[in-house]
Amino acid sequence: MEFFLDTVNLEEITHYQKVLPLAGVTSNPTILKAAGNIDFFTHLQAVKERIGEASLHVQVVGETVDEMILDAETIINKLGKEVYIKIPINENGLEAIKRLKEREFNLTATAIYTELQGFLAIGAGVDYLAPYYNRMENINVDAPTVIESLAQAIRTTQAQSKILAASFKNTAQMNRAIRAGAHALTADPDIYRQGLAMPSIQKAVTDFHNDWVETFKSPSIQGLCQ
Template identity: 40%
Template sequence: MDILFDTASLKAIERLTPIYPFTGVTTNPTILRREGKVEFYAHFRRIREIIGPDRTLHVQVVATDYQGILDDARRLLTNIDDQVYVKVPTTADGVRAMRALKADGVRVTATAIYSKTQGFMAIASGVDYLAPYYNRMQSLDIDTRDTIAALAAFIDRFDASTKIMAASFKNIAQVSHALEAGAHAVTMPPSLLEVALGAPDIVAAVDQFSADWKKVYGTDRLPD
């Protein structure tokens, strides 16, 4: 199971890297917009420095036409590093570009997936990851869990190497449901994980343990 952070915030990535067992960082133009008009390539090179070479870095193209996607992919690989996973929206031009990129050995993440058909095409194109948009699909009354389960079954049936990386979450229950349905990975805003682990009931339980110990032993540490 892979857990990724869906953020372009250098501060958040620096702070959380020593804490959580995350395996990579995903971004898109909307996420990047929150950081302001940063020096694009330098920003992502800095993210790579923070997370190191063993975690994955997924950066999205901006072009929407076939040749433009290939050109954007080349720019990402040249100006960041050749280990970047190029995120490509799963449109007709996107699928064509995915096939060309995979033929050249490029790491590819198929994104903006709302349907089984998109997922099947991405898997058949040999992408490394595909990203179904969990909350957005639910908002359209699409059975997200069924979609993920069908894609996972397709991967197993044909022994494909693609991993399902569910994205677009609004609460931690959706993350759990995606994993239960068969997602191999999830990418989420760091704030979502922090809220889940800092729930009032959890904090209250830990505080009670500490208070009970201190009443008996007068300290907040175990004895030497």
């Protein structure tokens, strides 16, 4: 199971790199817009250096096949061949994926809303495919069923693709995506924060600490050695 951060905020990445078993960072033009006035390549190079061996996923912005391929080539030339290129699954995107896969690019299929899109992405040999969980629910698409179907297709065909579920508004959606068969999740840091900041969790931590202090008259286990 892999966990990604859907952000380019360096402070958040630095913090959650210490907290999560971080597999990588995903980005798109909307996330980059939220980051404010940044130098695209300089900032993403800083992200890449910050995360080390974890993977960085960067999205093309062109709409034609040639534009997508040129975007992909430029990203790789500037940031390195290890970067995963995110390409939306439409006709142009699939053609670009086919041509780039022949050149052994790392590819993440994105903007997936339907089973057919996912099946085609798997057939095209993408490394990751990103179904948009919350966006599917917003248009009354059964997101867990889509993910289940894609996971079954991967098992049946013994494909190497992984489902990198994206677009979450809460941890309940993340849980359902994993139960449906997603191999990986990407989410905004606030979603992870939400899941780990339940009052009940902190109450348990505090209760255990207080019981320890009351029993052993020391604030820590190490304190017993002094």
